[in-house]
Amino acid sequence: MSKFKKGKKGKELPQISTASLPDIVFMLLCFFMVVTKMRESDIKVRTRVPQITELRKIENKSLNSFIFIGPPSNQYQAQLGSAPRIQLNDAFAKPADIMTFANQRRTDVPPGQHNEMTVSMKVDGEVKMGLVTEVKTQLRKANMRRVFYLGNKRSEKK
Amino acid sequence: MADKKIPEINAGSMADIAFLLLVFFLVTTTIQTDAGLYQLLPQWVEEKSDVEPPKKNKKNVMQVKITASDQLIVEAGKQSAQINFDVLNLKERTIEFLTNNGRADDLSEKPTMAVVVLQNDNGTSYDKYLNVMNELNAAYNTIWNQAAKDEFGQPYEALDKKQQEEIKMKYPKFLSELEATDFDKKK
Numbered sequence: 001m002s003k004f005k006k007g008k009k010g011k012e013l014p015q016i017s018t019a020s021l022p023d024i025v026f027m028l029l030c031f032f033m034v035v036t037k038m039r040e041s042d043i044k045v046r047t048r049v050p051q052i053t054e055l056r057k058i059e060n061k062s063l064n065s066f067i068f069i070g071p072p073s074n075q076y077q078a079q080l081g082s083a084p085r086i087q088l089n090d091a092f093a094k095p096a097d098i099m100t101f102a103n104q105r106r107t108d109v110p111p112g113q114h115n116e117m118t119v120s121m122k123v124d125g126e127v128k129m130g131l132v133t134e135v136k137t138q139l140r141k142a143n144m145r146r147v148f149y150l151g152n153k154r155s156e157k158k
Numbered sequence: 159m160a161d162k163k164i165p166e167i168n169a170g171s172m173a174d175i176a177f178l179l180l181v182f183f184l185v186t187t188t189i190q191t192d193a194g195l196y197q198l199l200p201q202w203v204e205e206k207s208d209v210e211p212p213k214k215n216k217k218n219v220m221q222v223k224i225t226a227s228d229q230l231i232v233e234a235g236k237q238s239a240q241i242n243f244d245v246l247n248l249k250e251r252t253i254e255f256l257t258n259n260g261r262a263d264d265l266s267e268k269p270t271m272a273v274v275v276l277q278n279d280n281g282t283s284y285d286k287y288l289n290v291m292n293e294l295n296a297a298y299n300t301i302w303n304q305a306a307k308d309e310f311g312q313p314y315e316a317l318d319k320k321q322q323e324e325i326k327m328k329y330p331k332f333l334s335e336l337e338a339t340d341f342d343k344k345k
Contacts, residue, residue, distance in 0.1 A: 126285065132284055151195060
């Protein structure tokens with residue numbers, strides 16, 4: 001019955017040393033610090049990007065700016081409805097704001113690297129092309145013509 | 159009480175183990191990187207030029223249209239248009255058109271003359287558009303890769319800039335986009 005009682009000899013169980021606990025915690029901390037990606041801005045639109053195969057990595061992240069397009073996420077839908085919106089930095093924007101956005105980005109970059117600047121468009125798959133085309137036109141007008149259409153890797157079928 | 163005590167586990171090596179784990183996770187976790195399909199948008203020209211663009215022989219042009227209902231219409235060279243084309247076949251079809259080299263009478267004469275034109279509607283979904291765009295780019299990438307292997311015995315990515323240029327000269331990427339149609343406004 002008393003299987004789980006102390007051993008026959010009444011030996012004391014050694015205490016587990018907690019000396020390594022700080023190490024473990026520290027390790028976890030480091031792990032999360034490395035893995036978590038710092039978001040420069042919180043995304044207010046839903047962007048489920050399409051799956052594609054011909055992906056290319058963005059070479060220089062500091063020269064890259066993001067444009068998000070998609071339906072507003074749940075907490076904003078009450079005010080804005082579910083029609084797709086553009087998000088620049090932290091705020092919702094209109095296509096006409098892209099010009100200002102591009103010029104502002106340009107001031108952050110040394111002039112020699114202006115022609116290396118890229119724009120990543122993170123667009124929800126369900127967005128209609130009308131809005132995307134508008135954005136593209138604005139980007140062309142602003143002379144920010146190097147564009148990445150962000151997508152997720154799709155493993156090749158067959 | 160008993161005299162014998164189980165000796166304490168030495169915790170000195172715990173830090174090493176922790177570090178080992180840390181390194182393990184560092185190596186194995188892929189930090190999500192953003193990647194995407196690259197496109198260089200054409201330069202914006204303020205006014206529409208009166209000069210007609212040089213007329214292309216119709217057999218050197220492949221037209222890909224995406225309708226407002228996400229249907230694909232492909233018209234390669236002088237061959238009749240294929241309605242309801244499957245995206246999965248688009249890459250093969252594009253390669254066939256581009257590398258025809260005058261074999262079939264109604265497809266492109268040379269890769270250097272072949273043009274792919276993409277047109278979408280304002281009602282096209284972005285998902286469809288990007289998939290089509292992806293397939294067209296995949297076609298070019300496949301051709302380049304093949305050419306690189308034939309010529310230099312290496313995949314295209316492994317070549318240096320000059321060699322890549324050389325291949326691009328042979329198979330230039332003439333992928334242009336027409337202004338989008340607007341199905342809704344026509345009505």
